[in-house]
Amino acid sequence: MADRKTLQADQISGHSGASPGLGMQRDLEVCKLIDTTTCIGCKACEVACVEWNDMPFQPTTFDNTYQTMPKTNWNFWNLIKFNEHQNADGTIQWLMRKDQCMHCADPGCLHACPADGAIVKYANGIVDFNQENCIGCEYCVSGCPFDIPRFNPMTKKVYKCTLCSDRVGQGLEPACIKACPTGCLKFGSKEDMSFIANERANQLRENFGFQNAGVYDPQSVGGTHVIYVLHDATDPERYGGLPKNPTIPWSYTVWKWLFKPVLGTFALFGFLGVLAHYVTSGPRMAQPEPPTKEETHG
Amino acid sequence: MASGAIESFDNKARREFESLGRTRVYRGELLRHPVYTRVLHWTVALFFFLALFTGFGIYLPWLFRWFTPFFGGGPLSRQMHPWFGLGFVFFFGLQVLNWLAPMLWTAADTKWMRNVHKIVSNEEKMDPPETGFFNAGQKVQFWEIVGGCIVFIITGAILWGGAKYFGGTAVAVSYVLHDISALIMLGGIFIHIYQSTFGEPGTFQAMIRGAVSEAWAWTFHPAWYKQVTGRDPVQACEEARRKMEGRR
Ligand code: HEM
Ligand code: SF4
Ligand code: SF4
Numbered sequence: 001m002a003d004r005k006t007l008q009a010d011q012i013s014g015h016s017g018a019s020p021g022l023g024m025q026r027d028l029e030v031c032k033l034i035d036t037t038t039c040i041g042c043k044a045c046e047v048a049c050v051e052w053n054d055m056p057f058q059p060t061t062f063d064n065t066y067q068t069m070p071k072t073n074w075n076f077w078n079l080i081k082f083n084e085h086q087n088a089d090g091t092i093q094w095l096m097r098k099d100q101c102m103h104c105a106d107p108g109c110l111h112a113c114p115a116d117g118a119i120v121k122y123a124n125g126i127v128d129f130n131q132e133n134c135i136g137c138e139y140c141v142s143g144c145p146f147d148i149p150r151f152n153p154m155t156k157k158v159y160k161c162t163l164c165s166d167r168v169g170q171g172l173e174p175a176c177i178k179a180c181p182t183g184c185l186k187f188g189s190k191e192d193m194s195f196i197a198n199e200r201a202n203q204l205r206e207n208f209g210f211q212n213a214g215v216y217d218p219q220s221v222g223g224t225h226v227i228y229v230l231h232d233a234t235d236p237e238r239y240g241g242l243p244k245n246p247t248i249p250w251s252y253t254v255w256k257w258l259f260k261p262v263l264g265t266f267a268l269f270g271f272l273g274v275l276a277h278y279v280t281s282g283p284r285m286a287q288p289e290p291p292t293k294e295e296t297h298g
Numbered sequence: 299m300a301s302g303a304i305e306s307f308d309n310k311a312r313r314e315f316e317s318l319g320r321t322r323v324y325r326g327e328l329l330r331h332p333v334y335t336r337v338l339h340w341t342v343a344l345f346f347f348l349a350l351f352t353g354f355g356i357y358l359p360w361l362f363r364w365f366t367p368f369f370g371g372g373p374l375s376r377q378m379h380p381w382f383g384l385g386f387v388f389f390f391g392l393q394v395l396n397w398l399a400p401m402l403w404t405a406a407d408t409k410w411m412r413n414v415h416k417i418v419s420n421e422e423k424m425d426p427p428e429t430g431f432f433n434a435g436q437k438v439q440f441w442e443i444v445g446g447c448i449v450f451i452i453t454g455a456i457l458w459g460g461a462k463y464f465g466g467t468a469v470a471v472s473y474v475l476h477d478i479s480a481l482i483m484l485g486g487i488f489i490h491i492y493q494s495t496f497g498e499p500g501t502f503q504a505m506i507r508g509a510v511s512e513a514w515a516w517t518f519h520p521a522w523y524k525q526v527t528g529r530d531p532v533q534a535c536e537e538a539r540r541k542m543e544g545r546r
Contacts, residue, residue, distance in 0.1 A: 112470075115372060116360040135372035137356055142461035142469035151460070156373055249470035260477065264358060267481045270488035274497070281420045284498050286513040288539040 029125045030168060031193035032103075032177065035200060035229040036239060037213075038184035039096040041066050041080050048179035049078035049100075052164065072099060074152040077161040078176055081240025097228065097239040098176070098185070101148045101161035103127045105222030108248035109160075111256065112143025125190065125225035126165045131157040145221065145246030163225065193227060200229050218246050304395050308334075311396075321508035328515050328526055330504040338393045339505055345386035346487070352379040353480060380458050387447045394444060400431040401441070406521075407434035423517075427531065430521040435493075439486055449479040513538060 046068060050057055055075040060068045067082040083095045107127045110119040118133040119140065129140075129149070136156040140149045149158045164174035172178075173187040186193060197215040204213035214233025217223050228242070236242035315334035323329050331339070355366035355375040369375040406428035414435065416422045425433060432440070453472035456464045464472075494501045500514040512534070515523040520531035527534075 114356060114359050116363065133372075135356065135359065135376045137376050137457075138460040139469070139473065142466040144466075147461075147466075151462075156377065249467060251470040251474045255474050255477075260358065263478070263481050267484045270485040274488055274492035277418070278492070278496055281418070283496055284417075284420055284423070284518075286500050286511060286517045287423055287535050288513075288542060 028123055029190040030163070030225060031125070031188065031190040032163065032174065032226045033186040033188075033193040033197050033229070034098050034226065035184040035186075035197075036095065036097050037200075037204060037210075037229060037231055038182050039080070039098065040182055040184075041082065041094070041096040042181060043068060043080055044179040044181060045098060045176035045185060046076070046078050046080060048175040049161075050076065052167070052175035053077070053162075066094070066096070072148070072150060072160075074150040074159045077101070077150075077159070083238060083240055085238050093231070095231075095239050097242065099240060100176075100226065101127065101163070102146050102221075103161075103163050103225035104246075105224065106248070108143035108145055108221065108246075108252065109140035109149055110143075111248055111252040112139040113137075114139060114256075122165070124168070126163045126168065127225075128162050128165050129158060129160060131155070131159070134158055139252075143248060143252050145243055145248065147241075190223075190225065197227055197229050201233075204229070204231065216242065218243075221246050221248065304398070308396050311392075323509045326512055327509040328512060328523070329508060330510045330515075331508045333508065335393075335396060336505055336508055338389055338396060341389045342386060342393055345382050345389060349379060349382035349386050350480070350484065352376075352382055357477065357480075380454060383450060383454055387451055390443060390447055397432075397440065401437050403434075403437060403441075404430075406430070407437060410434040411438075424532075424535070425518050425520060427520045429519050430525070431519060433519065439490055442486055443483060446479045446483045449475055453479070 049055075055077075058069075058073065058075055061070060063070065065082045065084075066080075068079060069076065072079045078098065078100045081095075081097045081099045083097075085093045085095050087093060103125055104127065105125065107119070107121055110121055110127060113119045114137065115133050115135045117130055118135070119127065119129055121127045134157045136151070136158065138149075138151055138158065140158055141147075141151065149160045151158050164172070164176075167174060177185045177187040186196060194215070194217065197217075201213045201215050204210040210231045212232040212234045214230060216228035216230055216233060216236055228236075228239070230236060230239060232238070236244055312332050312334045315337060316332060319333040319337075321329060321332060351365070352369050352375040354362040355369065355372050356379060359366070359372055366372050366375050369378065406426075410417075410426060410429060411434045413422070413426065417425065417435075453476040456468050456472040457476060461469045494505070498514075498518060500511055501518075504510045512523070512527070515526075516531035516534050523529070523531045523534070
């Protein structure tokens with residue numbers, strides 16, 4: 001990281017300002033902040049994502065809502081989830097939530113993946129898939145509490161949001177951030193984003209009457225590198241199924257890291273076992289055995 | 299009714315395969331396994347090892363990295379594994395129909411199991427007189443594979459369909475059961491291969507040529523020997539011993 005910082009442009013001749021995203025690498029951990037309260041559902045981020053990642057576009061599905069398609073896809077990593085929520089007092093609220101990989105500090109996908117190097121988590125918090133190492137087993141799909149990785153049936157590999165690791169590595173912000181017109185998307189250090197998010201939640205509680213406003217940064221997966229400001233943090237489910245308490249199945253932690261290698265070794269002991277039997281007891285012969293010599297020992 | 303249909307299906311298959319290959323039984327030998335049984339056995343074994351070896355690459359890819367290229371790499375291994383598994387289960391299913399009758403558990407098997415340590419330690423030179431066509435150890439191996447196949451089919455289908463059809467929890471549980479089943483079966487196969495080759499010499503030919511020596515039969519499967527020859531196994535063994543000593 002340090003070497004990158006030394007070569008980061010601070011001033012550029014004949015240029016109106018420094019490069020966008022300057023100072024981004026001040027802190028190791030990056031974070032995307034999504035303020036659902038100021039998202040207008042314009043889908044600029046969806047388009048920016050498809051554009052930057054060079055993905056073949058796919059037809060959208062109209063289902064009488066303001067949502068582009070029912071779910072993210074292998075070539076559509078960023079989806080504004082829409083929900084018309086009815087409050088207790090009968091008023092309604094249009095909830096928009098940008099759905100994409102959360103870049104968990106403790107990523108379930110990575111725990112579930114058996115392939116060497118198919119999923120990496122960088123020191124800055126980005127969780128990235130390396131398709132050249134992926135074997136297409138789709139275990140990551142079941143390990144992810146946010147239902148994010150998507151299988152491409154043509155390449156037999158799995159894809160998801162990279163948090164624009166290619167851009168961030170060059171000191172730029174993710175493409176979706178650059179496209180957002182309302183400033184509801186922000187990108188920076190985890191520390192800064194948490195601070196801004198909490199300030200905004202405070203403001204919502206104190207000045208706008210959203211008593212339950214809060215920040216979504218679930219600690220059950222060690223926190224995430226994508227955080228939300230929600231009008232009502234007590235019920236994240238209403239925002240297109242954001243899990244209240246995301247968890248990783250135990251079979252990907254205990255079984256995989258402990259029992260898999262240990263029991264695999266035990267199975268190989270079967271081989272040593274029969275070898276030992278052959279050496280100590282010897283084979284059982286059809287009777288009568290040819291009486292070649294008298295037994296002289298034992 | 300159903301068992302009658304199975305019986306006639308198996309009989310037909312045995313007849314057909316007997317015209318494809320043949321089983322030579324020499325003097326002093328007995329017919330053990332017909333062509334149909336042998337073909338099924340080795341087809342099952344082939345698919346088992348194909349599924350096992352492609353499974354290695356999914357079980358611990360970092361350990362079997364050097365190995366997966368034999369199957370065209372990790373992704374291709376992953377693609378082929380379920381098909382090999384299906385082949386294994388399918389042909390073993392035919393073998394189950396073929397072997398159902400001799401594999402049924404009897405009181406003699408329970409008794410055999412209680413004495414298993416004497417057989418493993420080679421203390422008993424001959425199997426107990428009630429041991430029939432298959433001994434209890436072989437039956438355990440057979441039924442373990444039947445149970446394993448059921449686990450493989452159910453959990454395998456869930457892993458094949460994936461979380462998008464069956465949900466994350468089902469996949470997370472299935473893969474552990476799938477692994478455990480494979481480990482048990484692998485451990486069993488080590489013992490099986492050992493017993494049928496080095497452990498009890500004269501057994502291997504039962505699955506190759508289909509015939510075994512009479513001595514092998516009266517030693518390891520006395521009740522079966524009695525059933526097919528009508529002679530008493532212990533007496534036959536004693537006679538052979540006397541002949542052998544006389545010759546010396
Ligand atoms: C190189 C590998 C193998 C060898 C040398 C081998 C050899 C044999 C032999 C000689 C028999 C006949 C035993 C008898 O007549 O009493 C037999 C039976 C049998 N084989 Fe195999 N086999 C092999 C692999 C497998 C595999 C992979 C499976 C299934 C997963 C399998 C399943 C069975 C079963 C269920 C029986 C009947 C019960 C028993 O004898 O245990 N075998 N095998
Ligand atoms: S949201 Fe899912 S895919 Fe993204 S890092 Fe977390 S577990 Fe992995
Ligand atoms: S499909 Fe997912 S879990 Fe499987 S190798 Fe690829 S990234 Fe890893």
